[in-house]
Amino acid sequence: MTTTHATGTREEWLVARLKLLAVEKEFTRRGDELVQQRQALPWVRIDKAYRFDTEQGSVSLADLFRGRSQLLVYHFMFGPDYKAGCPSCSSIADGFDGIAVHLANHDVTLTAVSRAPLEKLLAYRQRMGWTFPWASSAGSDFNFDFNISFTEAQQRDGEVEYNYLRGRHAMDATPAPEPVVQFAANCGTDAQTYARDRPGMSAFVLEDGAVYHTYSTYARGVDGIWGMYQWLDRAPKGRNETGVWWKRHDEYARG
Known part of the structure; x- marks a missing residue:
């Protein structure tokens, strides 16, 4: 069975991952600034x-x-x-x-x-x-x-x-x-x-x-x-939601 998601070589993945890493680092820096603003509230x-x-x-x-x-x-x-x-x-x-x-x-x-x-x-x-x-x-x-x-x-x-x-x-x-x-x-x-x-x-x-x-x-x-x-948010398919799927932890079928 062929996946419908984009595939590539390890080298191609690494190039894309490094681009994403730069975005993640900027997100982290912005998050640190947000924390400081939150703590500065009166x-x-x-x-x-x-x-x-x-x-x-x-x-x-x-x-x-x-x-x-x-x-x-x-x-x-x-x-x-x-x-x-x-x-x-x-x-x-x-x-x-x-x-x-x-x-x-x-x-x-x-x-x-x-x-x-x-x-x-x-x-x-x-x-x-x-x-x-x-x-x-x-x-x-x-x-x-x-x-x-x-x-x-x-x-x-x-x-x-x-x-x-x-x-x-x-x-x-x-x-x-x-x-x-x-x-x-x-x-x-x-x-x-x-x-x-x-x-x-x-x-x-x-x-x-x-x-x-x-x-x-x-x-x-x-x-x-x-x-x-x-x-x-870090799983391959993300939240992948079409509606309410979660339950209380004691309500899932035991498998």
Whole structure:
């Protein structure tokens, strides 16, 4: 069988690879500049007294740092009416345990935060075999203030402010996009309820007893922490997607 992809000699491949290497090096340099710009953002002091339910009881945002000076929060899509966590967030979270220990030893705490009750989160974490800390923001404005969760009224009126844009987003379309319908059913809820929570991550710093918000990113902004995609982007056929193909890791057929 003959491949449909371009083929060549080792020498031809090396010439093309060296051209690509120059582009990759420039991409890396631009990435370093982007990191510096991200870290140069002004810090915003947080004076609101958020409370979270955790395995250690009710805690403040400062307590989530666990004695460290930096906090990374993954906004995990698990609304109060979900029966299970979002499959996409679950595939991202599969990589947390391996890196959390390294971050913890570099003055950074990594935690997930969701609106579902703590008992739901911990039961799902046990099912997935994870150990990273997970806090419930149930009853708190935290998710709403960081534009990661929305009310039914905001969704109905097209007043959702997500990824720094206010209006009606793709997830709010009627009828709902097929992937949203599919994921909602997979989480045991309907598309509109599912879409009231969105993915993202936020960063915070603790200095002299004060907590500051330093950075948040949403939507495709979480691609960089989605481990499977970083590997697929280097695979021969890339992402090679025609629709939703991934599942929770315990839902694949065992072979």
